[in-house]
Structures are given as structure tokens and as C-alpha cells.
Amino acid sequence: xxxxxxxxxxxxxxxxxxxxxxxxxxxxxxxxxxxxxxxxxxxxxxxxxxxxxxxxxxxxxxxxxxxxxxxxxxxxxxxxxxxxxxxxxxxxxxxxxxxxxxxx
Numbered sequence: 001x002x003x004x005x006x007x008x009x010x011x012x013x014x015x016x017x018x019x020x021x022x023x024x025x026x027x028x029x030x031x032x033x034x035x036x037x038x039x040x041x042x043x044x045x046x047x048x049x050x051x052x053x054x055x056x057x058x059x060x061x062x063x064x065x066x067x068x069x070x071x072x073x074x075x076x077x078x079x080x081x082x083x084x085x086x087x088x089x090x091x092x093x094x095x096x097x098x099x100x101x102x103x104x
Contacts (some may be wrong), residue, residue, distance in 0.1 A: 017055035019093045026086055027079040032081075037086050043100040047073075050094040052082045 026034050049068035052058040060071045070077070085100050087092050 012088045013055055016093055019090065020055045020080075023080045023084065023086055023090065027083055034083055034086055037102070038083060040104070041085070041100050042103055043098075046099040048097070050097060051090075052081075054093055 044088070047068065047070075049061055049070075052061040052070065058070075062069050062071055070081075085094075085098060088102060090104075091098055091100070
């Protein structure tokens, strides 16, 4: 039987998956928008792994003794990974706990 908590969890993950799909499609088909947004982005990656564990846990994310790292951070990350966050919607997906922010 589905509890209210399980339904909320599934709904939350579905919303996060929508963001994952949106980022993929933006990076593949709307590159000018992505480039424009990245020009407004300031800050740096905290390497916290929040963006790697949104809707589907990335198999390349490595956790050991409380440390988090990406096996391909410096070589081979997808455009969607390199571009995160593309805009404020992406920051909302990680509860605005990110080293990046956007300027107008």
C-alpha cells in the first residue's frame, strides 16, 4: 500500500527527473540559451554531489569515508553535467545549496 510519504517521494523524484530531462534537451537542442545563461553564472562547484544525485543517482559518483567525487570530473563529463546549473530552476532542484549563482 502506498503511504502519503511514498507518494510525495515519487512525485518529488518525478519533478527532479523533469529537470534532468530539461537540462539534457537544453544542452542538445538549445545551446545558445545554455551559453547565454552560463555567461551569467558566477561562483564555483562545491563538489558536494547534490546535482549528481537528483532524479537518478549517477553511477560515476563515488562516495568514500564521507568524501564525494566524480570519477570523470576533469575528463569526459557530459555537457549537461558541465553546464549545471543552467539557470535558477536548476538551483531550485538542489534547494539553492550550490556554489553557483546568477547575475542579471
